[in-house]
Amino acid sequence: MNQPASVSSWRLGFVLLAFAACTLALVVRIAYLQIIQHDEFIRQAGETHWARETIAPQRGAIRDRNGHPLALSVSTWEVSLDFSGVPSRELRAQAVEAVAKTLSQGRDEVEGKLAAAPAPPVHIAEKVEFTQGKGLAEAALPGVVMQERVHRTYPEGSLGASLLGFVGRDRTGLTGLEADFDRDLAGVPGARVFERDSVGHPIPLGYHAATPPKAGGDLILTIDRYLQRTAERELSAAVTRHRAEGGTIIVMEPDTGAILALASRPTLDLRALDLADSKTVGLVRNRAITDEYEPGSTFKVITMASALNEGAVSPEMTHNDSGPVVKYGRAIDNWDRVHYGTQTMTQVLVRSNNVGAVWVADRLGPERFYSYVERFGFGKPTYLGLSGEAPGSYRTPQHPAFSPIDLAANSFGQGITVTPLQMITAISAAVNGGNLMRPYVIQQIESPEGVRRFQPVVTRRVLSTDTSRKVREMMKVVAEEGTSKKADVPGFFVGVKTGTASMIAETGGYGDATIASIVGFFPYPEPRAAVLVKLDHPKDSPWGSQVAAPVFAALAREALVYWRIPPSQGALAYANRP
Amino acid sequence: MTAIAHIQPIPRMSLRAGLAAFAFVAILVLGTGLLLMETSLVTSAGYDNARLVEEKRALEHDTQRLEAEVASLRSLDHVEAEARSKLGMVNATSYLYIQVDPNLKGR
Numbered sequence: 266m267n268q269p270a271s272v273s274s275w276r277l278g279f280v281l282l283a284f285a286a287c288t289l290a291l292v293v294r295i296a297y298l299q300i301i302q303h304d305e306f307i308r309q310a311g312e313t314h315w316a317r318e319t320i321a322p323q324r325g326a327i328r329d330r331n332g333h334p335l336a337l338s339v340s341t342w343e344v345s346l347d348f349s350g351v352p353s354r355e356l357r358a359q360a361v362e363a364v365a366k367t368l369s370q371g372r373d374e375v376e377g378k379l380a381a382a383p384a385p386p387v388h389i390a391e392k393v394e395f396t397q398g399k400g401l402a403e404a405a406l407p408g409v410v411m412q413e414r415v416h417r418t419y420p421e422g423s424l425g426a427s428l429l430g431f432v433g434r435d436r437t438g439l440t441g442l443e444a445d446f447d448r449d450l451a452g453v454p455g456a457r458v459f460e461r462d463s464v465g466h467p468i469p470l471g472y473h474a475a476t477p478p479k480a481g482g483d484l485i486l487t488i489d490r491y492l493q494r495t496a497e498r499e500l501s502a503a504v505t506r507h508r509a510e511g512g513t514i515i516v517m518e519p520d521t522g523a524i525l526a527l528a529s530r531p532t533l534d535l536r537a538l539d540l541a542d543s544k545t546v547g548l549v550r551n552r553a554i555t556d557e558y559e560p561g562s563t564f565k566v567i568t569m570a571s572a573l574n575e576g577a578v579s580p581e582m583t584h585n586d587s588g589p590v591v592k593y594g595r596a597i598d599n600w601d602r603v604h605y606g607t608q609t610m611t612q613v614l615v616r617s618n619n620v621g622a623v624w625v626a627d628r629l630g631p632e633r634f635y636s637y638v639e640r641f642g643f644g645k646p647t648y649l650g651l652s653g654e655a656p657g658s659y660r661t662p663q664h665p666a667f668s669p670i671d672l673a674a675n676s677f678g679q680g681i682t683v684t685p686l687q688m689i690t691a692i693s694a695a696v697n698g699g700n701l702m703r704p705y706v707i708q709q710i711e712s713p714e715g716v717r718r719f720q721p722v723v724t725r726r727v728l729s730t731d732t733s734r735k736v737r738e739m740m741k742v743v744a745e746e747g748t749s750k751k752a753d754v755p756g757f758f759v760g761v762k763t764g765t766a767s768m769i770a771e772t773g774g775y776g777d778a779t780i781a782s783i784v785g786f787f788p789y790p791e792p793r794a795a796v797l798v799k800l801d802h803p804k805d806s807p808w809g810s811q812v813a814a815p816v817f818a819a820l821a822r823e824a825l826v827y828w829r830i831p832p833s834q835g836a837l838a839y840a841n842r843p
Numbered sequence: 844m845t846a847i848a849h850i851q852p853i854p855r856m857s858l859r860a861g862l863a864a865f866a867f868v869a870i871l872v873l874g875t876g877l878l879l880m881e882t883s884l885v886t887s888a889g890y891d892n893a894r895l896v897e898e899k900r901a902l903e904h905d906t907q908r909l910e911a912e913v914a915s916l917r918s919l920d921h922v923e924a925e926a927r928s929k930l931g932m933v934n935a936t937s938y939l940y941i942q943v944d945p946n947l948k949g950r
Contacts, residue, residue: 333917
């Protein structure tokens with residue numbers, strides 16, 4: 266029997282209505298997804314479909330003046346395991362097996378690291394050689410995280426560590442040349458954009474665009490690795506021998522201002538850097554340019570050179586050292602408290618006579634004296650190009666706290682602070698013919714764009730050629746007859762001046778500790794190198810003539826043999842004198 | 844009168860039209876074949892290119908590593924260690940200078 270037509274149409278209407286409602290719901294949902302959330306899904310699709318990779322550039326090398334590498338970059342892998350998105354036991358086991366095999370480790374060892382780690386990703390190994398880890402990276406096993414790292418290597422160990430500095434994990438230079446020349450060394454990263462398939466591999470016929478990275482430039486230093494190594498070896502030996510707190514050696518080419526060696530102790534161990542160790546922070550600074558000290562008697566060379574250049578004294582001029590000189594109520598005595606009566610200006614330097622230095626400064630007068638101190642470059646950075654350079658300090662007559670006693674104290678290197686770099690730059694000017702050179706440590710930068718060469722720069726003329734000749738002659742006599750005989754190098758003529766200055770105590774004023782130093786050049790009469798040796802707080806002897814002079818002699822002898830400079834006939838005859 | 848049925852002859856494709864159709868099909872097949880071949884070649888070249896780029900990268904990394912090794916072997920520490928251990932050399936403790944007459948000529 267048939268249903269009534271009205272009941273049938275009601276049911277049909279209900280079904281149609283249900284269908285219409287469902288259709289409407291679907292349309293609304295589709296509209297929501299396609300219109301409202303359009304951008305979000307486009308973004309998600311793009312992330313899945315498009316891949317963008319950064320291609321790290323090769324960081325430039327740092328080389329010595331002869332091209333020997335001091336710092337190089339090598340690509341390595343950092344291997345980690347992250348099984349948070351890998352539920353399959355089989356896949357996990359496969360990954361562990363592959364990692365263990367690649368790293369030549371036992372499977373138990375890798376599993377032990379996994380078990381010991383609190384949370385993924387678990388760090389398994391670092392500095393894995395590129396070729397060793399390449400296969401594992403290409404296999405793209407689930408859970409295996411391979412990150413390419415640029416590892417900085419130092420073929421010469423920690424040679425020049427405080428000068429070179431180091432880079433962080435993000436390949437950015439953090440200290441030293443690595444930081445100051447980061448823009449030149451780092452290069453420009455490249456990028457690769459491509460379409461990828463469902464497992465992440467590039468689609469061969471898909472879109473692919475790449476910007477290649479630009480490699481960083483190589484820094485060619487003025488440093489000579491042999492002299493640097495010799496300087497560091499002699500400095501380390503002296504610091505140990507005299508139980509000093511530290512020290513500095515700078516070797517400079519006086520005619521150009523090029524730095525041939527720059528050593529500091531204590532220093533970093535670049536091969537075992539631990540940035541988490543607070544002691545490392547204290548070792549980072551380059552003491553040769555950041556630390557100020559009172560130069561002591563080495564400054565008498567500057568005082569004497571200034572007076573000679575002004576015609577205020579001559580090497581043969583005499584004065585009478587009859588006892589301590591009293592200046593503005595304060596007595597100034599010689600370091601040995603011995604007074605020699607009538608003595609020449611050369612003898613003032615030979616005996617490192619404080620009373621004589623005060624007399625010379627008085628003849629020069631404060632205006633001319635401080636004019637020369639400024640012209641020699643003290644009180645301002647040398648603009649070497651490295652960050653953290655200290656300017657040094659002294660008071661001029663225009664300074665509100667200036668006292669007339671300052672002139673007397675400054676004449677023999679007290680009451681004035683300098684950096685080792687300033688001191689050797691000034692000494693170079695005194696012996697190179699009178700030109701103050703701007704010191705430099707970068708010889709050239711070789712990048713894919715070209716080569717940038719750095720030429721010697723004359724900052725200013727300070728002394729006449731004749732004055733400079735007289736200074737060289739006087740410093741030679743000091744090495745032969747003076748307090749610095751331990752700086753003598755048999756077979757060669759050298760010129761030196763030693764200094765011993767009290768260190769300023771933390772509580773203020775002078776303490777018992779001293780800074781023993783020497784400045785000099787070799788060979789005489791045409792200097793090839795100017796050298797500063799400074800030892801901080803030597804415990805067995807406070808004197809520069811006892812502590813620093815032998816270091817100068819050892820370094821000079823090595824350098825002269827290295828440069829194949831033959832001994833002079835006159836010096837041999839002098840060395841063989843009865 | 845007998846009706847004679849006129850049977851319309853089936854129009855036969857002219858020879859020219861047949862050749863044209865054959866040529867069209869042949870060009871279509873050839874074109875498709877060439878397209879497939881080109882696609883295959885491009886795909887193959889794409890794979891080759893990717894492989895060569897990777898090889899180049901690996902070789903560059905090898906060069907870096909080898910340069911570092913060479914530098915390490917030529918380092919002063921290494922040279923000194925070799926001189927001491929293999930040649931039995933020691934640091935000079937004294938220097939002897941021999942004066943040679945510059946006018947002296949070898950016989």
